[in-house]
Amino acid sequence: xxxxxxxxxxxxxxxxxxxxxxxxxxxxxxxxxxxxxxxxxxxxxxxxxxxxxxxxxxxxxxxxxxxxxxxxxxxxxxxxxxxxxxxxxxxxxxxxxxxxxxxxxxxxxxxxxxxxxxxxxxxxxxxxxxxxxxxxxxxxxxxxxxxxxxxxxxxxxxxxxxxxxxxxxxxxxxxxxxxxxxxxxxxxxxxxxxxxxxxxxxxxxxxxxxxxxxxxxxxxxxxxxxxxxxxxxxxxxxxxxxxxxxxxxxxxxxxxxxxxxxxxxxxxxxxxxxxxxxxxxxxxxxxxxxx
Amino acid sequence: xxxxxxxxxxxxxxxxxxxxxxxxxxxxxxxxxxxxxxxxxxxxxxxxxxxxxxxxxxxxxxxxxxxxxxxxxxxxxxxxxxxxxx
Ligand SMILES: Nc1ncnc2c1ncn2[C@@H]1O[C@H](COP(=O)(O)OP(=O)(O)O)[C@@H](O)[C@H]1O
Ligand SMILES: [Mg+2]
Numbered sequence: 234x235x236x237x238x239x240x241x242x243x244x245x246x247x248x249x250x251x252x253x254x255x256x257x258x259x260x261x262x263x264x265x266x267x268x269x270x271x272x273x274x275x276x277x278x279x280x281x282x283x284x285x286x287x288x289x290x291x292x293x294x295x296x297x298x299x300x301x302x303x304x305x306x307x308x309x310x311x312x313x314x315x316x317x318x319x320x321x322x323x324x325x326x327x328x329x330x331x332x333x334x335x336x337x338x339x340x341x342x343x344x345x346x347x348x349x350x351x352x353x354x355x356x357x358x359x360x361x362x363x364x365x366x367x368x369x370x371x372x373x374x375x376x377x378x379x380x381x382x383x384x385x386x387x388x389x390x391x392x393x394x395x396x397x398x399x400x401x402x403x404x405x406x407x408x409x410x411x412x413x414x415x416x417x418x419x420x421x422x423x424x425x426x427x428x429x430x431x432x433x434x435x436x437x438x439x440x441x442x443x444x445x446x447x448x449x450x451x452x453x454x455x456x457x458x459x460x461x462x463x464x465x466x467x468x469x470x471x472x473x474x475x476x477x478x479x480x481x482x483x484x485x486x487x488x489x490x491x492x493x494x495x496x497x498x499x500x501x502x503x504x505x506x507x508x509x510x511x512x513x514x515x516x517x518x519x520x521x522x523x524x
Numbered sequence: 525x526x527x528x529x530x531x532x533x534x535x536x537x538x539x540x541x542x543x544x545x546x547x548x549x550x551x552x553x554x555x556x557x558x559x560x561x562x563x564x565x566x567x568x569x570x571x572x573x574x575x576x577x578x579x580x581x582x583x584x585x586x587x588x589x590x591x592x593x594x595x596x597x598x599x600x601x602x603x604x605x606x607x608x609x610x
Contacts, residue, residue, distance in 0.1 A: 311577065318582075322582070323587070324584065342572075343572045385572055389575050421583060425579060
C-alpha cells in the first residue's frame with residue numbers, strides 16, 4: 234500500500250518547527266485525517282497542544298491525532314530486546330557477562346536515529362494513503378543522521394546478505410558431503426530481510442514520497458543550517474519542497490543557497506504565538522501552499 | 525661433547541624460529557588493534573550499530589567461531605612461550 238502524504242518540518246532548534254507542524258496539522262485536518270508526530274527529543278508538541286502526549290496517538294480534535302514517542306525509551310527497548318534474545322539464544326554464554334550490555338548498546342551511535350525511524354515507519358506503514366502525516370523533526374544534527382541512516386543501512390544489508398548467501402551455500406555443501414542436513418531457515422538472513430523491508434520503505438519516502446519543508450528564521454545561523462539540510466537532501470537524490478521563513482518581516486533578502494526555493498513567510502506573532510487563534514492563522518498561511 | 529658455539533647457534537636458531545612465529549602472531553594482534561582503533565577514522569567501514577544489533581542475537585555460531593579464534597590466538601602464544609621457556 235502507498236504511504237500517507239508525508240511532510241517533514243526540518244530546521245534549527247527554536248525556529249518554529251513544532252509550532253509550524255501543529256499549525257499545519259490543524260489546518261489540514263479540516264479536509265483530511267491528519268496525524269502529527271514529534272520526533273524531537275525536546276518533547277514540546279504536548280506542551281504546545283496542551284495535552285500530555287506519548288507513544289500512542291491522542292485525538293486533539295476531530296480528524297487530528299498527535300503523538301510524541303520517547304526516543305530514549307525506544308532505544309532502551311531495542312537494546313534490551315536484543316540482549317534478551319542473546320541471553321536466551323547463546324547457550325554457552327555466561328549470562329552474567331551480559332549485565333550492563335543493554336546500557337552500553339542503548340547509547341551506541343545510530344540507536345536513537347533508528348528509534349526515530351522505527352516510530353516513523355510504524356505510521357508510514359499503517360496510515361492509509363489518503364491520510365496526512367506531519368512530522369516535527371528533531372534539531373538538524375539528529376535529523377541529518379536520521380535521513381541518512383536508511384540508505385547507509387540498506388547498502389550494508391545488501392553487502393551482508395550477499396556474504397551470508399555464500400556462507401549458507403558453503404554450509405549446505407559441507408553438510409551434503411558429510412551426509413547431514415543443514416537447518417533450512419537462516420535467522421540472520423530472515424532478520425536482514427525484515428530490516429531491509431522497513432528501511433526501503435523509509436528510503437523511498439525520504440527520497441521520493443515526502444515533502445521536506447525547511448523552516449528558518451530571518452537570521453544567518455538558522456539559514457545556514459537549512460542550507461546544510463538541503464545539501465543532505467540533495468545527496469539523497471531529493472530536494473526541499475518549500476522554505477518557511479518564520480517570524481519574517483516580508484522584507485528580508487533572499488537566503489543564500491535557498492533563494493530558488495518557493496517560500497512562505499509567517500509573521501512574528503509575539504507572545505501570542507502559542508494560542509489556538511495564532512496557530513490557526515499560521516496554519517492557514519502554511520496550508521495555502523502545502524495543503 | 526658438543527662444542528659450546530654449536531649449542532649457542534642451535535639455541536639462537538630455535539629462538540629465532542619461535543620469535544618468528546611469535547612476531548607473526550604479534551603482527552596479527554597489532555594489526556587487529558590498529559584496525560579497531562583507527563578503522564573508522566580511515567573509512568574502514570563498519571555497519572551501523574542497529575544493523576549489527578538486529579542480527580547479533582542469531583549469530584551464536586559465528587560469535588562462537590570468533591571467540592574460538594581469539595582463544596586460539598592465546599593458545600598458540602602460550603604454546604610458543606611454553607616451548608621457549610622449556
Ligand atoms: N511566528 C511566531 N511568532 C512568535 N513566536 C513564535 C512563532 N513561531 C514560533 N514561536 C515561538 O518560538 C519558540 C520556539 O518555537 P518551536 O515551535 O518550539 O521551535 P522548534 O520546534 O523549532 O524548536 C516557541 O516559544 C514558539 O512559541
Ligand atoms: Mg520543537
